[in-house]
Amino acid sequence: MTTSKNNVLIIGTGGVGTIVAYGIHVAGKANLSVVVRRDYQRVSKEGYKINSVDYGEIKGWKPDHVYSSVEKASESKQVFQFVIITTKNIPDVMKPEELAAPVITPGVTTVVLIQNGFDLGKPFIKKFPNNYCLSGVSHIGSHNHDGVIEHTGHDKEVIGYFDNPNFTKEQQKAKSEELIALLANEKNTIVYFNDAKWWRYRKLVYNATLNTVCALTGLDVARLEFSGVLEKVSVPAMKEIVAIAKADGCELPDGIVNEIAHCESGYFFEPSMLVDVKKGNPIELEVILGNVLNVAKELKVETPTLSLVYELLKGVQYKLKEGQGLITVPKTYVSNDTHYSNV
Amino acid sequence: MTTSKNNVLIIGTGGVGTIVAYGIHVAGKANLSVVVRRDYQRVSKEGYKINSVDYGEIKGWKPDHVYSSVEKASESKQVFQFVIITTKNIPDVMKPEELAAPVITPGVTTVVLIQNGFDLGKPFIKKFPNNYCLSGVSHIGSHNHDGVIEHTGHDKEVIGYFDNPNFTKEQQKAKSEELIALLANEKNTIVYFNDAKWWRYRKLVYNATLNTVCALTGLDVARLEFSGVLEKVSVPAMKEIVAIAKADGCELPDGIVNEIAHCESGYFFEPSMLVDVKKGNPIELEVILGNVLNVAKELKVETPTLSLVYELLKGVQYKLKEGQGLITVPKTYVSNDTHYSNV
Numbered sequence: 111m112t113t114s115k116n117n118v119l120i121i122g123t124g125g126v127g128t129i130v131a132y133g134i135h136v137a138g139k140a141n142l143s144v145v146v147r148r149d150y151q152r153v154s155k156e157g158y159k160i161n162s163v164d165y166g167e168i169k170g171w172k173p174d175h176v177y178s179s180v181e182k183a184s185e186s187k188q189v190f191q192f193v194i195i196t197t198k199n200i201p202d203v204m205k206p207e208e209l210a211a212p213v214i215t216p217g218v219t220t221v222v223l224i225q226n227g228f229d230l231g232k233p234f235i236k237k238f239p240n241n242y243c244l245s246g247v248s249h250i251g252s253h254n255h256d257g258v259i260e261h262t263g264h265d266k267e268v269i270g271y272f273d274n275p276n277f278t279k280e281q282q283k284a285k286s287e288e289l290i291a292l293l294a295n296e297k298n299t300i301v302y303f304n305d306a307k308w309w310r311y312r313k314l315v316y317n318a319t320l321n322t323v324c325a326l327t328g329l330d331v332a333r334l335e336f337s338g339v340l341e342k343v344s345v346p347a348m349k350e351i352v353a354i355a356k357a358d359g360c361e362l363p364d365g366i367v368n369e370i371a372h373c374e375s376g377y378f379f380e381p382s383m384l385v386d387v388k389k390g391n392p393i394e395l396e397v398i399l400g401n402v403l404n405v406a407k408e409l410k411v412e413t414p415t416l417s418l419v420y421e422l423l424k425g426v427q428y429k430l431k432e433g434q435g436l437i438t439v440p441k442t443y444v445s446n447d448t449h450y451s452n453v
Numbered sequence: 454m455t456t457s458k459n460n461v462l463i464i465g466t467g468g469v470g471t472i473v474a475y476g477i478h479v480a481g482k483a484n485l486s487v488v489v490r491r492d493y494q495r496v497s498k499e500g501y502k503i504n505s506v507d508y509g510e511i512k513g514w515k516p517d518h519v520y521s522s523v524e525k526a527s528e529s530k531q532v533f534q535f536v537i538i539t540t541k542n543i544p545d546v547m548k549p550e551e552l553a554a555p556v557i558t559p560g561v562t563t564v565v566l567i568q569n570g571f572d573l574g575k576p577f578i579k580k581f582p583n584n585y586c587l588s589g590v591s592h593i594g595s596h597n598h599d600g601v602i603e604h605t606g607h608d609k610e611v612i613g614y615f616d617n618p619n620f621t622k623e624q625q626k627a628k629s630e631e632l633i634a635l636l637a638n639e640k641n642t643i644v645y646f647n648d649a650k651w652w653r654y655r656k657l658v659y660n661a662t663l664n665t666v667c668a669l670t671g672l673d674v675a676r677l678e679f680s681g682v683l684e685k686v687s688v689p690a691m692k693e694i695v696a697i698a699k700a701d702g703c704e705l706p707d708g709i710v711n712e713i714a715h716c717e718s719g720y721f722f723e724p725s726m727l728v729d730v731k732k733g734n735p736i737e738l739e740v741i742l743g744n745v746l747n748v749a750k751e752l753k754v755e756t757p758t759l760s761l762v763y764e765l766l767k768g769v770q771y772k773l774k775e776g777q778g779l780i781t782v783p784k785t786y787v788s789n790d791t792h793y794s795n796v
Contacts, residue, residue: 337772338764338768343761422686428672428682443675
């Protein structure tokens with residue numbers, strides 16, 4: 111039995127990524143590297159500061175290797191058995207499969223996407239057909255507040271795989287369990303779920319409908335219900351997600367719409383996309399809404415509510431990208447000469 | 454021939470109302486009163502300051518009477534032949550027919566609504582069935598900047614009537630011309646248009662579709678086109694307005710959608726509803742969108758785009774009203790137990 115540890119690289123150590131990293135450290139079965147961009151100077155000198163509901167107060171902890179960019183991690187010449195991506199997934203700003211490409215060894219590296227959204231594996235499997243692509247759905251509560259990780263909700267991760275037809279289901283399940291062995295320790299809860307697609311559809315019932323509509327209206331989930339928008343917009347949108355899932359072979363349980371519509375009861379909660387809009391950050395629009403609408407189109411499922419929310423949020427995204435200098439708005443406005451017919 | 458002048462009261466002297474008032478003063482055929490709320494102290498002492506494209510620079514002009522409220526105007530015991538309302542029309546905050554009721558003498562006062570929106574006459578005609586209710590659509594460019602009226606776009610008003618079945622068309626046309634005689638002078642352009650409903654449908658092609666969607670996305674009209682939202686949301690919405698108008702007997706001209714979609718070409722223009730959202734003011738949602746959707750429902754015209762934009766903007770309106778202290782949000786959030794079925 112070999113004692114050599116797996117080389118694991120985590121890209122993005124915000125609220126989720128840092129706790130995943132620390133969990134791996136506690137499990138003690140990996141040689142751990144992280145890519146930290148914005149906070150590189152501080153983390154590489156002083157380590158992380160974490161107030162964790164699972165691990166207590168942690169000061170000055172450093173992974174084995176800290177890199178300021180994916181390119182720097184690549185220059186280390188390590189071969190990574192696992193690359194875990196926990197950044198926001200905004201392919202219209204930066205495609206994660208291109209971001210991670212320098213540290214992915216074809217046929218060797220298993221890619222793990224612990225990110226929001228739907229159908230995230232597709233571009234990776236297309237670009238790296240001989241690599242496993244695993245799915246992590248995080249149910250953690252954890253945020254980076256000015257460099258301090260405030261971990262307030264227990265770390266639960268649901269692991270599965272984005273189906274790659276070049277591997278058998280058994281191989282992909284075995285690879286998922288290999289990952290779980292690296293992540294799991296006595297404090298966190300890391301579980302395997304056989305149908306990542308089903309699980310992500312389930313999460314979309316919330317994310318594609320409450321998260322998006324809160325972002326568009328500026329309302330938290332309580333005000334969304336008080337104002338009537340939950341009932342008039344989000345609930346019809348939820349039913350569309352349920353219909354797409356069903357057409358795609360994923361039967362969601364009876365009562366899911368009612369359950370999700372009221373899951374935040376008691377909290378004036380601001381979902382992540384609303385938080386991003388308020389901070390002026392681009393939103394995860396394509397993975398939370400665009401990808402599932404592509405599936406709906408292929409399967410010919412009608413999505414009047416989701417499609418319109420998507421088109422409106424594309425306008426919001428345009429403004430957010432402009433604010434970040436990611437696009438340049440023309441200085442003069444000459445309306446194009448498209449002719450719209452009257453009917 | 455009697456020399457006694459008509460008593461005219463204008464409620465609301467912002468950008469539009471002040472120029473309407475000054476135009477009446479120049480025409481010289483009325484005993485002119487105004488209700489000024491926010492700026493009462495200044496206007497009653499110092500008069501108006503106006504920089505006008507039509508009338509030049511005006512300082513210290515005062516109408517014959519200045520009142521701080523409708524109630525104060527009512528206490529003057531004047532009988533008003535005409536009451537002209539130029540305030541924003543936000544019936545979910547303040548019903549204009551209730552606001553104006555103290556100065557409307559049944560069977561005598563002609564009500565003139567120089568306001569945005571559709572079907573504005575209905576509540577007045579219901580409450581005052583023996584009074585004329587006239588329509589003014591303003592095509593002016595004029596704004597109140599910190600108490601100075603900056604009048605930059607020529608004053609053009611299109612006058613007609615909201616059809617009251619208790620009067621003949623000839624009577625209502627004659628009353629409209631009576632109003633025009635009071636308003637018109639050598640500098641402004643006051644025209645009669647026979648079909649106020651048609652004219653307001655025409656204006657809705659812009660207001661219900663560009664104004665609303667800019668307010669919802671935060672985009673000006675140029676960015677609305679650049680981002681694709683104009684084509685994907687506003688244009689389908691325009692086609693719905695055209696369809697409602699047609700079902701309601703108002704045939705809008707071929708090419709109207711294309712014309713309105715590109716009418717702002719060259720300008721990074723922020724429509725009024727977006728300006729209101731940015732200022733935190735409640736929006737004219739009901740008169741610009743709610744009223745026409747009621748008509749669509751009666752006439753069984755499908756309005757998937759407009760209806761969803763309306764429901765989303767109700768959420769925005771909720772937040773705006775909360776910001777102005779007009780509603781109180783419950784301190785605790787216990788989600789109601791509505792049961793939404795899955796399909």
